[in-house]
Amino acid sequence: MKKILSVMAMVIALTFMCNYTYAQDAVTLKYNFKEGKAYKTVTKVITTTTQSMMGQEMKFDVIIDMQSDMSVTKVDSEGNASMLINLKGNTEMNLPEAAGGKKSETFTNEAINATFAPDGKSISQTMVDKDGKNVNVKDYIKLTELPSKALKAGDTWQDKRVDTVANSASPIAVITTTDTKYTVVGKEMVDGKDLFKIAYDGTLEITGKGSQMGMEMVMEGTGATKGFYFYNPALSIVVGSEGLIEMNTNINVSGPQNMTIPMNQTIKVTSNTEAL
Numbered sequence: 001m002k003k004i005l006s007v008m009a010m011v012i013a014l015t016f017m018c019n020y021t022y023a024q025d026a027v028t029l030k031y032n033f034k035e036g037k038a039y040k041t042v043t044k045v046i047t048t049t050t051q052s053m054m055g056q057e058m059k060f061d062v063i064i065d066m067q068s069d070m071s072v073t074k075v076d077s078e079g080n081a082s083m084l085i086n087l088k089g090n091t092e093m094n095l096p097e098a099a100g101g102k103k104s105e106t107f108t109n110e111a112i113n114a115t116f117a118p119d120g121k122s123i124s125q126t127m128v129d130k131d132g133k134n135v136n137v138k139d140y141i142k143l144t145e146l147p148s149k150a151l152k153a154g155d156t157w158q159d160k161r162v163d164t165v166a167n168s169a170s171p172i173a174v175i176t177t178t179d180t181k182y183t184v185v186g187k188e189m190v191d192g193k194d195l196f197k198i199a200y201d202g203t204l205e206i207t208g209k210g211s212q213m214g215m216e217m218v219m220e221g222t223g224a225t226k227g228f229y230f231y232n233p234a235l236s237i238v239v240g241s242e243g244l245i246e247m248n249t250n251i252n253v254s255g256p257q258n259m260t261i262p263m264n265q266t267i268k269v270t271s272n273t274e275a276l
Contacts, residue, residue: 025187027196030118030148032236033081038276039070039237043269051263063092068141079118085141086111112141120145120238139163144229144238153186159202172210172219172251179203180225190230195239201226206249214255221249227269235275243269 045064050057066089074082087110093103115123120143126134147157158181165174180202188197204223211217227243245267253259 026150026152027184027231027233028148028150029146029196029198029231030079030236031081031116031120031143031146032079032118033072033075033083033116035072035075037072039273040276041068041070041271041273042066043068043271046268048266049263050265051261053261054259058096060093060095062094065090080115080123081118082113082115084111085114087141112137114141116143118146119148144241146231146238147182151184153184155184157182170210171212172208172217174206174208174219177205177207178225185228188230190240193232193234193239195230195232197228197230199226199228204245204247206247215257216254218252218254219249220252221247221263223247223249237273237275239273241269241271245269 043064043066045066046061047063048059048061050059052058066087069086070083071085072081072083076082088108089106091103091105091107093100093105095101095103110127112125112127114125117123122139122142125137125140127137127140129135145159151157158179160179161177163176163178165176180200182198182200185197185199188195202225204225206219206221206223208219209217210219223246225243225245227241229238229241231237232239245265247263247265247267249263249265251261251263253261
């Protein structure tokens, strides 16, 4: 009898330990910004493009190094965080000679007032333009969006979304449909800190229409994305990420001259955030 009770006690103890371990390994992925806190994010974006036009192949790349300093000014009862974000950085462009060749541009003191939800979605963003007017720039700054629920190693979730990019710098308004699967890889020790690593991979569909100088342009293509990010449960923020996007598109031009412009793009993005 004592032996049976001993075995039962061991089973109960093991069950308790397993449940405790499960609880310890689960993490709720959401932002928990605190009023008065400040953060610095350093981001590098490398875009390499190859396109063919009228029998000629052109290659060019653009490198953006950017630092964003974020100061949390207010957090409401629902966890929505208002913050002031100051941007500075440099853009290096290695373009074909016909497009201007090598260029370098510096940007400083771009101030943005932004509000983000606990899942990282942008609620509002405004900045002062060159004429001193406040303009809406909702997706100017993007945080890694989180599922806002408790997950453990091996758990997955799917995210499908449609984004539209239209601005004066491009004659084509581009619509990107992404379908991405996220997987919680588990805990990793990075620089002495316990972080949760989340990996992702997905597909893209790209469409767009526009016109320029009497020519109609239609874009279509596909792509793939993969990467990972690290979530720090002690700070309740994403502290690092690496991502790769590969796209293959065709731009069909009709007008005085009809042509198809195939284009391949690779975009590598790395980002690191620290609390100040």
